[in-house]
Amino acid sequence: MQRENLRENMLLGMGNPLLDISAIVDKDFLEKYNMKENNAILADETHKDLNSDLIEKYKAEFIAGGSLCANLAAANCFTIDHIRHPENRKLIECAQFFYVSGFFLTVSPQSIIEIAKHALANNRPFIMNLSAPFISQLYKEPLMQVMPYIDLLFGNETEAETFANEQNFGTRDLKEIALKICNLPKQNENRSRVCVITTGHNPVILACDGKITEFPVNVLSKTQLVDTNGAGDAFAGGFLSQYIQGQSLDVCVRCGIWAASEVVQRSGCTFSGKAGFQP
Numbered sequence: 001m002q003r004e005n006l007r008e009n010m011l012l013g014m015g016n017p018l019l020d021i022s023a024i025v026d027k028d029f030l031e032k033y034n035m036k037e038n039n040a041i042l043a044d045e046t047h048k049d050l051n052s053d054l055i056e057k058y059k060a061e062f063i064a065g066g067s068l069c070a071n072l073a074a075a076n077c078f079t080i081d082h083i084r085h086p087e088n089r090k091l092i093e094c095a096q097f098f099y100v101s102g103f104f105l106t107v108s109p110q111s112i113i114e115i116a117k118h119a120l121a122n123n124r125p126f127i128m129n130l131s132a133p134f135i136s137q138l139y140k141e142p143l144m145q146v147m148p149y150i151d152l153l154f155g156n157e158t159e160a161e162t163f164a165n166e167q168n169f170g171t172r173d174l175k176e177i178a179l180k181i182c183n184l185p186k187q188n189e190n191r192s193r194v195c196v197i198t199t200g201h202n203p204v205i206l207a208c209d210g211k212i213t214e215f216p217v218n219v220l221s222k223t224q225l226v227d228t229n230g231a232g233d234a235f236a237g238g239f240l241s242q243y244i245q246g247q248s249l250d251v252c253v254r255c256g257i258w259a260a261s262e263v264v265q266r267s268g269c270t271f272s273g274k275a276g277f278q279p
Contacts, residue, residue, distance in 0.1 A: 102131030178207035230269025
């Protein structure tokens with residue numbers, strides 16, 4: 001696929017519409033709300049004052065995204081009826097690629113399955129992200145119901161290790177885990193499953209057709225690192241920007257690394273200006 005063939009609505013995404021309230025806090029704040037660095041959890045009653053605390057006591061920024069302590073609020077109201085509305089169904093029919101956040105399993109697994117079956121029936125790539133360790137633990141059943149439809153799966157090292165533990169893979173070796181994920185039962189036999197595991201400043205692991213390829217990342221200095229929130233999403237976005245253009249998996253991974261490297265140097269999952277990645 002050539003760049004000139006790109007059009008609107010080629011890639012359809014499904015996830016929870018959330019607003020990040022982001023601020024630089026101290027460890028006492030994290031302990032107050034029983035939170036850990038670089039973690040992702042669902043908010044509960046113990047977090048009811050968290051947002052007001054951030055706004056009143058810190059210099060908070062408001063950024064579209066997915067808070068690491070997420071209050072799903074209106075997102076919980078999503079039902080399968082939404083994707084069956086004629087206007088939205090038209091977008092689904094028009095899309096050639098489908099990307100679903102693992103977080104959406106907490107809201108509407110039925111909607112995910114319907115989209116996955118549509119992708120399968122039309123031989124279109126269905127892509128998903130493990131998103132957070134708790135998805136593999138608390139939403140194991142719906143995740144494994146979707147797994148046979150997944151053509152391309154993203155995850156970081158912690159998410160991959162948790163998934164492997166929950167599925168009794170018997171290994172913590174990320175390369176073995178990636179290969180085992182690829183070998184899980186799959187509906188669409190027209191394309192091999194691809195598994196991509198990011199590992200922070202260590203090489204990205206790509207598994208496909210029984211082979212492992214590693215891609216080094218650009219190691220940034222501590223002074224360059226501003227905010228790792230959204231690094232995984234940025235990687236997925238960079239990867240998909242090339243994937244929908246028919247670029248090789250090597251180019252897709254390199255663009256993912258480039259995008260993540262750019263985003264972690266900014267506050268929140270944000271970007272401005274023209275992307276400078278060169279295939």
